[in-house]
Amino acid sequence: MKHPFKPESLMMSHGYKPALSQGAIKCPIFQTSTFVFETAEEGKAFFELAYGKREKEEGEEQGLIYSRINNPDLEILEDRLCLWDGAEQCAVFESGMSAISTVLLEFLSPGDLLLYSRPVYGGTDHFIHHFLPKIGVHIVGFTAGQSQEDIIKAVDATGNADKLRMIYAETPANPTNTLIDLQMCRRVADHFQGDEKITIAVDNTYMGPLWQHPLKHGADLVLYSATKYIGGHSDVVAGAVLGDAEHILRVKTLRTFLGNMTGPWTAWLLMRSLETLKVRMEQQQANAQRVAEHLSKHPSVKRVKYLGLLTPDDAEYPIYKQQCEGSGAMVSFDIQGGEKEAFKFLNSLKLIKLAVSLGGTESLGEHPKTMTHAGVADEHLAELHITDSLVRLSIGVENIDDLIWDIDQALQAALTQQ
Numbered sequence: 191m192k193h194p195f196k197p198e199s200l201m202m203s204h205g206y207k208p209a210l211s212q213g214a215i216k217c218p219i220f221q222t223s224t225f226v227f228e229t230a231e232e233g234k235a236f237f238e239l240a241y242g243k244r245e246k247e248e249g250e251e252q253g254l255i256y257s258r259i260n261n262p263d264l265e266i267l268e269d270r271l272c273l274w275d276g277a278e279q280c281a282v283f284e285s286g287m288s289a290i291s292t293v294l295l296e297f298l299s300p301g302d303l304l305l306y307s308r309p310v311y312g313g314t315d316h317f318i319h320h321f322l323p324k325i326g327v328h329i330v331g332f333t334a335g336q337s338q339e340d341i342i343k344a345v346d347a348t349g350n351a352d353k354l355r356m357i358y359a360e361t362p363a364n365p366t367n368t369l370i371d372l373q374m375c376r377r378v379a380d381h382f383q384g385d386e387k388i389t390i391a392v393d394n395t396y397m398g399p400l401w402q403h404p405l406k407h408g409a410d411l412v413l414y415s416a417t418k419y420i421g422g423h424s425d426v427v428a429g430a431v432l433g434d435a436e437h438i439l440r441v442k443t444l445r446t447f448l449g450n451m452t453g454p455w456t457a458w459l460l461m462r463s464l465e466t467l468k469v470r471m472e473q474q475q476a477n478a479q480r481v482a483e484h485l486s487k488h489p490s491v492k493r494v495k496y497l498g499l500l501t502p503d504d505a506e507y508p509i510y511k512q513q514c515e516g517s518g519a520m521v522s523f524d525i526q527g528g529e530k531e532a533f534k535f536l537n538s539l540k541l542i543k544l545a546v547s548l549g550g551t552e553s554l555g556e557h558p559k560t561m562t563h564a565g566v567a568d569e570h571l572a573e574l575h576i577t578d579s580l581v582r583l584s585i586g587v588e589n590i591d592d593l594i595w596d597i598d599q600a601l602q603a604a605l606t607q608q
């Protein structure tokens with residue numbers, strides 16, 4: 191009898207056969223560069239599949255060749271990641287940026303137009319603005335809150351609407367948690383659809399893989415910095431791309447030649463992380479909700495941006511209900527005052543660490559305007575609500591009373607005149 195086990199029940203075992211590894215309950219680290227073929231004929235058959243020279247036969251699996259192409263740790267990790275997003279296939283990378291840049295390079299060619307949401311992660315922003323134009327890719331941005339008609343007009347105004355080949359979105363946007371409507375992105379793609387496919391790629395790092403599943407809302411590809419919630423312990427840098435077999439075959443083929451796949455040790459660490467993914471993320475979310483509620487009542491705080499505080503009166507509420515399955519664990523807020531008070535708050539924290547990155551077991555705080563978003567052009571700061579007084583928190587798994595104590599004492603220190 192088949193039972194549809196939930197992903198969290200399968201993270202310890204899915205895709206791994208103990209009998210192939212001396213009965214070891216855990217998948218060993220296959221720290222090997224190459225794999226021995228039983229016969230030359232077998233080697234030939236493996237390469238035929240790897241190079242797409244023939245279709246797989248019934249029940250045939252791609253054999254192991256060389257660790258840049260495949261490795262058991264990579265393949266089992268990819269199988270497990272697929273479960274959370276209900277994806278057909280996955281490709282893992284040595285960083286989130288290598289996953290993102292590989293996707294942009296594979297699906298965009300010189301002369302093509304990219305439509306992307308603003309703000310995107312700083313590294314992505316740099317790649318879009320400073321690398322893609324060098325190879326002749328045209329770019330046009332849009333922000334959360336812009337209507338479908340506005341976006342269509344902006345694309346038309348580039349004069350390259352017929353060359354639109356990709357929509358790239360990051361939602362919720364970092365650092366303010368504003369939401370992009372993914373189904374609207376799909377409608378924009380359908381509007382401009384000609385003979386050549388328009389690919390929708392979504393960076394789901396902030397909410398995934400638990401709280402948002404873009405493939406269910408019209409995206410073709412979902413991208414991750416696995417450094418964040420998937421890794422979850424601030425001890426590994428990695429990335430992932432998921433989608434259907436056709437898209438991932440293209441991504442994996444370019445990955446083979448760029449050589450930016452994860453190594454077996456990184457893949458093993460991520461498998462270990464996935465076993466606790468759900469309990470970690472749920473605890474982080476529960477803590478974040480409490481922190482956000484506490485901040486929203488605090489007299490030293492002007493404004494809190496957290497998805498779990500949205501109410502039916504908020505313009506973003508319908509998008510939130512439609513596409514998010516949780517409120518996440520990223521909280522940002524404006525402290526009374528400006529940079530001086532924000533810095534004093536961050537310098538006064540005793541438990542929460544002052545660091546960029548997010549999604550790990552320990553809580554982190556940072557100042558977006560001068561740190562993660564230091565590269566954002568001045569004219570965009572106001573529109574994106576990146577202010578002097580904005581502080582971003584990534585909430586971890588610590589005891590909630592300790593977190594609230596720390597925030598309270600740091601707010602008090604920040605607002606006390608020296």
Ligand SMILES: *Cc1c(COP(=O)(O)O)cnc(C)c1O
Nearest residue numbers: 285286287311393395415417428
């Ligand atoms: C961190 C991050 C990235 C980049 O990932 P790396 O693993 O650091 O290369 C991309 N997108 C988002 C939203 C991120 O937070």
